[in-house]
Amino acid sequence: MAGVLPEAARIARATGAARSERVIARSRLSRLAERIVEGGVFLSAWIAILVIFLIFVFIGREALPLLWDTPQPGLEAEAVTLDRLVGPTYYSDRPPAYVWQPVSTVPKYNLVPLVVGTLKATVVAVLFAAPLAILAAIFSSEFAPRWLREIIKPTIELLAGLPSVVLGFFALMVLASWLQDLLGLTFRLNALNAGIALGLAVIPIIFTVSEDALTAVPNSYREASYALGANQWETASRIVVPAAVPGMFAGVVLGFGRAVGETMVVLMASGNAAITSWNFVEPVRTLSATIAAELGEVVFGSPHYRVLFLIGILLFAFTFVVNLSGELYVRRLKERLEGRTAG
């Protein structure tokens, strides 16, 4: 590159300005540095992909030995097999039941109570959050005057910024007592309590995706509707909201995925008892809370340890699938809406 600015070099030499000559010559070296930096850029890009892959590998690595670990003789009862994970425990003196009780003379690793617990909490969460968030999004996007919108959106952002440990704290200290007094419940910490708090954590994502879906509906539809003599309500309910329904649905799905993976809220607010029942005012134990509650006390490498990592892989795989389909769906919707109206 040194020859690229011959006139400058000539002037530099003529005026005896040694420094500028060094500058002109330096650019040859910087080519190499540039290559290195660009290599770094490409490497960083791979890291994101690598991390997803590594997460799968390294969590699986801790769980996989479950498949081939042969239990030591005499300890067969402790072994973790597929039917131990999903099938009921048969008692000699009681009806068979699904039991998660890893710490006992005969450890039981049945996942069913955990799955049921997760479902109970997340169903309450979605039933609580989705109507609120979707209606609020419709109001914000279609009916609210600008000043009101400027209050609602920051509120949602603030809610999204609340650490989940704070929500769990609030649910444990305040919400649980309110609910207990209001409904006369026996158990202070239960699926309803955890579900409502979980719903609060999930409102922002359902709101945001729904609002995006509503504002993505082209204005030309609204104009055409008004020009035909429809009012605000008719336009919103007959044209805009139906067009946005797929996006709202994706928002609910994403919210559901988020609720399944959430840990701190349920850890603090659900009572953490692995009970298999469909009673919503009993304590529950979710998959994610189980990991958090028990990982601190397991022996490294024990079956219990490995089952916890197995739960981790299940959670990862589940949220991976949910998020992937949610994202693809939203993206396909956007393309379809834009492609159609471009014509």
Place this chain on the structure above:
Amino acid sequence: MGAGTPIRVETRAGQNGPTPATSGAKIEAMHVDFFYGKTQALYDVSLAADTSRVTALIGPSGCGKSTFLRLINRMNDLIPGIRLEGSVLLDGEDIYASSVDVVDLRRRVGMVFQRSNPFPKSIYDNVAYGPRIHGVRDRRTLDGIVESTLERAALWGEVKDRLDSSALALSGGQQQRLCIARALAVEPEVLLMDEPASALDPLATAKIEELIHELKEHYTIIIVTHNMQQAARVSDMTAYFYLGHLIEFGPTVQIFTNPERQETEDYITGRFG
């Protein structure tokens, strides 16, 4: 966004006073000044449009033709901060009076937009949308309305076997005719068309022009176009707008062969714009 957002309106004769002497035309604008906030977009515009005649608004882009058109069905109400002085009359009554029901006004004064904007629904539901929101529920009545308006829009033959298919699958020209049918379905008295064929190929354009010719018998049609040949072909009266001013208004034949104003002649002959 709200239909019927309040705007400030002042009429020369006072808010509820007697309306100035009119010519009895279907649509009449009298000394209209229109402002977007501080910017004035229309200066003292007066013109009249009537049934059995197509009135064309021509002029270079950005000179107020579309703005004026949108005054007539109060679509400009959707923009905050606008102000109108003067009056716009439908059948002799000021449409900006506070007692006017904007929603009903828009039923009586229909609009077809520059880019066709059918709803993401079936062809049938697009046309039936208007009647449904105005109270028509009976399926057979709706069937009849759909058929007759699609016929009048010269689209029935092409779509009668696929009324339930998506409107978005139609070609550009078909979509525009669908939008015309949709507008006709609420039985308007006036039809406002904002450059209805500008996004279409010559063949589709010709079909639209033919349609306008058939429709003018029963409706008051006001069309905005930047295509002078189209205005000459299609309209009976022409208004030439320039920079928010109505330069000249008169029979189309006269405007195009023997205009009164030099500016009009300059525009017609293509000396600018």
Place this chain on the structure above:
Amino acid sequence: MRRLGSQPIGLFFIALSALAALSVVLILAIILGQIVHEGWGGITWAFLSSAPDKGMRGGGVWPALFGTFALVILMTIAVVPLGVLTAIYLFEYARPDSRLARAVNVAVANLAGVPAIVFGLFGLGFFVNFVGRNIDRLLYGGELAYGQPAILWASLTLALLTLPVVIVTTGEALRAVPMVAREASLALGATKWQTILKVVLPQCTSGILTGAILAVSRGAGEVAPIMFTGAAYFLPSLPTRLNHQFMELGYHIYVLTTQSPNVEETKPILYSTVLVLLLLTFALNAAAIVIRARFRASVRTA
């Protein structure tokens, strides 16, 4: 033809949706109100600067504050360069049809959705048990130094969790730089990287700063990823080396709330600690919003 009944129904649903929006605002107000009400009195300089005392029934949160700061500083050092470089790849180097770019985007989107506890497991399984153990084997002759929970591993775990935030915010900032600026630079004979370094990045500083702040705000609030990778409930001294454990605000709140023998006695401390965490989070978010707004204003007037 005139619709009669639709007006009241319309108003009813508009009112219902307004009620929903109002409820959300109200709920947030109640939560914040309660925390401020119960916790504000306890926030004194002494509280912020002293260590817990009397078995967590007295004293302050200083070690937890310090630990939180140390944690997020380490996290920022790790996540900002990585996130910015990845964003630069996506927006400056990747061809539009590149399969790698699409894979990276998918990976980032998925990373954003991975539950926090899974990150915690990853931190334990990868950083502590794999990288840490191997470091011990190679550099410490098998002695246990890094193969255990440590502030280094916790901050790296958090860095992975907040990576999507930095990538997305930096990406927005990069996209906001007009193409003409790049073209002008290249037309003068500058190389691509010179253009990025001297023309594009300087215009992105507020965007990158916003991303860093949002990442810190997120990282300071997450507990699940650090539970098993380095956070501890009570430590006699502050962490001074990368392989030390640390106290942290969020973790402290969790343990204090769920395992305190006498909740009534620790309640004031608890509320004040929660309030400190909230104030920290909000201050960070507010700073990010202000920076973003000022940046947008400056772009508009440019």
